[in-house]
Amino acid sequence: MDFSVKRDGAEEQIVDLFTATFTASEGADEGDLIGSLVSNLLGNTPQNDIYVFTAVDEGEMIGGAIFSRLTYADDPRSVFILSPMAVATDRHGQGIGQALLKYALAVLRDNGVDVAITYGDPAFYGKVGFLPLDEDTAAAPLPLSFPEGWIGQSLTDEPLIPLKGNCTCVAALNEPAIW
Template identity: 35%
Template sequence: MDIRQTTAADLETVKELHREAFGPEEGPVIVSLLDELLPDPTAEPILSLLAEDGPRVLGHVLFTKVVIQGAEPVAARILAPLAVLPSAQKQGVGQQLVEAGLSQLRDAGVELVFVLGDPAYYTRFGFEPAGVHGLTAPHSLPAEYAEAWMVQELCSGVLGRVSGEVEASQVLNRREYWIG
């Protein structure tokens, strides 16, 4: 399996992957998010990675810029969305995509990465609850999702030094992407 950065020519393939991975109900919502998020200048810099096995696309992950309000400037990103073809799930595709993304972001000087996702999955990569560090999500989350709002420190010494509300790009900051 190869992991590479996406190009403009990959857009339709990426959208079809998300349609298939998220299904008929959630897939169109994610595709709409991608259509608006990828050209959003407030989301830049963007890291968009594709996992391929020969000509077959297996997965995609997107990282976009976030800002922590009321804190000193910190290079931070959010992971959203991550998709793996149903036929390729539970084979390490998502893991390799996330690990490759975190590695590239670390090399680029990014200090923190956030995600709103399944704690059982994302803690494997070193994510931990963000709220305990004083880093709040862009919108209030129901109590049952408190542990799902997570952060990973890519540069030692940042957690505990900064706190505040995380603001995603204009598109991703919309309430409907946080409440569901």
């Protein structure tokens, strides 16, 4: 299995992976929503505001994790949010998601990212170091429908201290239906 942090020429495969995975787990409407989100992220997010990580096994795209920039108005730290992430349905339970996330977090750390945040299952993401956040520690860019899923971690040797100021996300994530 190969992990990479590039996407050139693989955009269609990436969108297809996310659409199929979310359709299988959440239904066609969610699959379409997430597929459109991924297409929008890949096509409209400035290069310095996005990291696209993939897992490929024997030429098949089996995992993807997209991190995009969060900006806190009064905080100089570099913050990225994981949204969305997918592992091919027939490959669940094989450790691919955790391995992909460990790779991604190491690359982010090596590239000077200070904080990683996500909005998902604390039990799953807790296995790779994500901890619960509250709005005083890290404001979300939009209202959260599932506040328990707001989790993050410091990627530096320092503990995560509260992020200062209002939060904004990239345009593709600035959609209430996602939150």
